[in-house]
Every structure is written in C-alpha cells, then in structure tokens.
Amino acid sequence: MMPLAHKPNSQRIVAAVRDALGSPTEPLLLHGPVFAGNEWRYLKDCIDTSNVSSSGSYVTEFENRLAQYTGAAHVIATVNGTTALHLALMLAGTDRDTEVLLPSLTFVATANAVAHCGAIPHFCDVENRTMGMDAGKLADHLQSMAERRKDGCYNRRTGRRIAAIVPMHTFGHPVDLDPLLELSRRWNVPVVEDAAESLGSSYHGRHTGTFGKIGILSFNGNKVVTTGGGGAILTNDDELGQHAKHLATTAKVPHPWEFVHDETGYNYTMPSLNAALGCAQMEQLPGFLDHKRKLAQLYIKALSGLEAEGVTVFAEPPGCVSNYWLNALVLDSADEKVRDELLGALNDAHLQCRPIWRPMHMLSMYADCPRMDMAVTESLAARVINLPSSANLLDPARNGGRTAPGKAL
C-alpha cells in the first residue's frame, strides 16, 4: 500500500466524472441495457411463430452468432452464467469433495458454481495489473501444497484432488492467461475460464473464454449484451461440446416419441424468447464496444489530472483488448472510510457507483475454505469504485442507462 499524500477531494473527483460524462442532467445507472436494434422484431416473431421455448430456433441462431464472434467451435446457450459455469466445471472433471482454484476477488457466482458441484473453493490472490489471478503467486502456492499423482493433482494438506483452475476476467479486463495455462500444463489441472464479464475482450488477439478446456459467458441484465438472464458454455473440444449440449437438455436420447435419458441431466438450455433478444443484441455489440471504449478514454482523460488526489482510472492491460464492461476508479488509499465517503458523494450526485465485491474468503460461508495470502485482494477490495458504464452514456438521445425514464436531476 502506497503512503497517502492526502485525503482525496470527493467533490473534485465527482466533478471530473461528471465532466467525462458531458454533465448529465438525469440520474445514471451503473450499467443499464441498450435496446436500439431488432429486439422488438425478433420478440414479436417468437410470439407469431410460437417459438419461445428451449427447442426454439433462436437458440441455435444465437449459439451460431456467438460461435462466429468468439471463434469457439461449440457454444451452448444456458439459462444463466452460474448454470453455465456449474456444467462447465462438471464437464472438466469437478466432482464432489474436489478443490477448485479461483480468485477470491470475483462475483459470488464463481464460488457458488464450485459449491454447486459439491466441491470446495480454494481461493487465490490477484495482481494489481489485471485485478485477475496472480500466476506467480499461484505457482509458489502450488509448489508449497500440491502434488502431481497419476490421476491428477492433489492438495497434500487436505488430501483432495484439485479439479480446475478458474481465472475470471474482472470487469472485462483479460487476466494474464499465458502463465496460468503454463501452470495448468505443469500441474495437469484444466483451466475453466470464467468470461462472464468479458464478451468482446481478447487476449493477444483471441477472444476470452476460448483458452481453457472450457469457458463461459453471461448475458445477465447488467452485462454488455443481455438476454434478460442467460449464459453460454464455450469450448473447442468436440466431445465436451456435444456432452455439454446433452447434459443441458436433460440428457434425452433422440427419438421421435420415446422419453429415454441416459444420464442425470439438467434443464439448463436458454429459452428461444431470451435467445431472440440475444440475437438482436449481438448485432449491436460492435457499436456497444466502440461506445464503451470511448467512454473509458474520456474517464481516463478526465481523471488523469487527479493523480495528486490519489485516484486513477483502471486501463486494459498491455496486449489485451478489454470490453470495458465496468469502468473502475482505483484509490491509492486502502481505507474503506475514504472509499465510502467518495461512494456517497458519487451516489449523491445521481451517479450509481459501487465498490468491488466483498472478497469470497471474507463471506461467512466461504471463510473456512483453503486459500493463500490475500494481500492484493484485500487491498483492492477497499480501493475500487465502479463508475456508470452503459453503452449509450455519450449519446444525447440515450434511451437506456437511466434510473427512471425522463426523470431529471
């Protein structure tokens, strides 16, 4: 933690943020959806053709569009990102009473999906540069506690198999994947990529979510592209891709009329109604990403003069393209009181802002899980504030991202 020059001046920071946003006259949400394309048309078509359920044709169309966009060979659209991650972890070999390595600094769904497998989250620290898993620290940690056996990698302390490494791309900024993939090979533990926040983000030119054995996306209402609620599994492995689709659709064996299922499956397929929304949103994704990049640049520029206030705007790591899902202020001071004063000032100015998530190892249900030292995670948890980041904030006629339509400040 750097020594603090002086307490940040909240009003100067609020003024700079408002300036970047062109001095908005209405309240701004942290992240609202933008529906400016074919959303109506496709939804009406769903109703007119009775094409609303998980067997509907928009599901395949949405999966195809995602495959084309991300470059993944197989895409399986699911009811949400949590269920996608649950299934992806199982397919990668996560069983009851295994352990899964994941960042403590993440949305709770990452840890919950591990618990839904009956497995135990094993928390890792992150690095300041990406806010994602610190591969160097993980290398040391594995050296200190792990053991490679014929049937996999084991935690010598707990005796449990380590089933997966789950990097997460925080706010859309790609984690440094190369050294994590190297650890995956060295220790024979598959990477399951949590790309819930990073549709549109790439690492050395390749889309996030396509590097591990399997990966996932989310299309929740607050994401870059939304389907109301939704997610997707991505994989380049043909067998895993086919198995994922089978398990997501109750493991039903194809037959014109018989109901035979050959393993314990799930009802995880996205309905066509939601996929129709997703198709309309995918058509607008390039425009959304351009807009969000411009907004990030404006935030970075507007706040660049305030380094003396002990605050910077987080920028994409080198070699990466971020979707800038959520912009983030990072304070020098790891003092929650300082952070909360600034949060109060921003929210009082009708800018919906939030701190980063409470780290997983600090939540009651995961407090006793195995973990490494958490110095960076705990510091960032007290220093990060997310700023309004909807994909239409620079559009004077914006139709989304507002707290209440037409409500003036």
Place this chain on the structure above:
Amino acid sequence: MMPLAHKPNSQRIVAAVRDALGSPTEPLLLHGPVFAGNEWRYLKDCIDTSNVSSSGSYVTEFENRLAQYTGAAHVIATVNGTTALHLALMLAGTDRDTEVLLPSLTFVATANAVAHCGAIPHFCDVENRTMGMDAGKLADHLQSMAERRKDGCYNRRTGRRIAAIVPMHTFGHPVDLDPLLELSRRWNVPVVEDAAESLGSSYHGRHTGTFGKIGILSFNGNKVVTTGGGGAILTNDDELGQHAKHLATTAKVPHPWEFVHDETGYNYTMPSLNAALGCAQMEQLPGFLDHKRKLAQLYIKALSGLEAEGVTVFAEPPGCVSNYWLNALVLDSADEKVRDELLGALNDAHLQCRPIWRPMHMLSMYADCPRMDMAVTESLAARVINLPSSANLLDPARNGGRTAPGKAL
C-alpha cells in the same frame, strides 16, 4: 392386467380421435402454446422500459398473479420447474446422501432434481386411478423398511434418512393427497409436491401444489401456461418462502451498494422478460382450461364406443378437477408392440402422439436406486398414449398447436 379381447383396430381409433377433433386439415402438435392475449404488449413494454432481467417488475407481478390464483401465500418464480424442485427439496431438508420417495412414473426432472441435491431417488409405484403415487402401497413399503428416529425417518436397509415424499400430478390429474399427507405425518417426512403439470388442477377444492410443505409449478413451452422456460415455488410457510427467495437470488444481503452474500445461493430467479409472457398467459388461463375440458369431454365421448377395442380415455379422479394438460388413451393390453402400432398410426395421421415416459427405475442412471414393486408402473408404461391437447384445438381459427403455420395435410 386384463385379458385382451382382441387386438385394437388402429384405424378405428385414429378415426375416433380425428372425429373428436373435428377432422383437422393440418398436422397437430401434442401440445403447443397459445398466444392470443397481451403477450406482445407486455414484451414490448419490457423493451421500452429496459425491464428484462430478474430484478424487473414483471417478476413480482407474475408471482402475485400466481399467488392469487393458487392461493399459495408465497410464490417464487424460477428459471424452470427443475430448478424450482431442486430448491424446494433443499428447503424441505433434502441433503447429500438422504433418500427421497417419488413415483417412478414421472418426467425425468423429478428424479434429476433429487440427484441435484446429492440425494438418492427411492422409487414408488403408482395406482391406475390417478397414475400418481399409490399411498396404500407406500404405507406397506414404509412399514417394511422405515424407522422413525428422533431426527427423522430412516431407511433401515440403507441407513439413510428419508428426506421427502414427492407426489407428482400426472398429466394434471391430482394424485390422492389425503392418504399421502397422513403418511407424511405418521412418518415425519415432509411432502414436496411436484405440480409441474397441474396449474389449474384442484384436489377437494384446493389448488395442487399448496398441500405439502412446499410445491412447484412449471411453465415450459409445452405446459398449460408458458413463459418460454420457467417454474415457480409455492409455499404457505413464511420462513420457507422468504428463504426460497433469498436462495434463488444469490443469497444477497440487501444493501444500496455492497455485495455481501450470507450463504451459498443460486441464480434461479425468472427474468422479467419471461415473467411478462407469464402475466399475459395467466390472463388467458380460465379460457385455456375451459377449452381443454371441452376437448377432454369430446375425446372421452368419441372413444366411449371403442371399449371393445380395449381402449379408454383417462378421466379426472373423483373429487378432483384436472386441467387436462395432456389427454391420454389407456390400452387394456400392456404390449408395447400393440401400443407402438397405434402410435405409428396416429403419428402417420399427423396427430403428434407419444407414449408415457420410460419409468425412472428403467433408466440406466437410476436402475440401482432403492424401490418397491413396480407392477402398475410397468403396466401403464406400456399402455398409455398421449393425444394432441393444445388449448385451441377446437377453435377453427386456431393460431397455435400446429406443426408449421399454414401447413396443410
């Protein structure tokens, strides 16, 4: 099994079914959705007000309408019926390595939801009168293998706790609940009601799904009312109702900006987009039910002259009102060849018909689960054929229930 007079004449049966349907000129689905109300209006409103995700206002509205209709004190709308049953079972006390009593004659989701809890399905036989759990046979079975202890009921043979009894209302026909509720009290095992198929069905004047400790509904694309994909948890227990909502929404503790979660939760809440469809469908439910009742009466009448062919149409049990979700032919002969010949003839006549589900104890993944004698289940499995049952089949201008719009025979 009754002695077979002679082999049913498939063509006479097909002719009677076509006659009941007014000699349709286009192919008929087993069960297609009907969108003849405010569906498009409410979906458009979702887009216009950016109200699509699980935090949207249609979720509460749909839950309120379901509560009013069913009489349940608490309704929690979920992404589908399987996830609703998973959560309902957990809330009723189903843990890892417990056993759950359920009918073998059910859609696979009932057994899967038990397995998703890490629990073991324990299969029960059904009775001919309701096609639902046979309480008399269950009473004998419990007597033979169960033991009441201070902390619950145990299977003496396996040593596992019996966590729940899960009756399922087959095709919308209410199971005989009173003797099952009596067994629940006597053995101290809660009833979790799988009412996935029985929205609109009542038992002695009270809506199905509201008798047990907790119950569930489904709104899949093939159900009486659809939300694309969706389900709901019903309960009259305030604590369970609040806990269900909390667990379905990632167990987040309310706070204006902090992300704190106090237990391992799920992302199971229905998105507003799907709930909007559900609100429009609920407005049409009384009409759907009237229509389906008329269709059932026509089937019963048209086939009443064919008892000599060894075939009858299943009618609601006494004291019950069925939603007649799926009409069913019941053959006297438990010969799959006879059934499949008739199935072939019906499908050749462009009437989409299916046998009942393969019983759970005959599926590979559940073949080794504990169970009782399955005489009635195995007999019905070879004797039941579902008939086209959409809620607009008697409407000459029907806009749903067809294989392809406008396609003539």
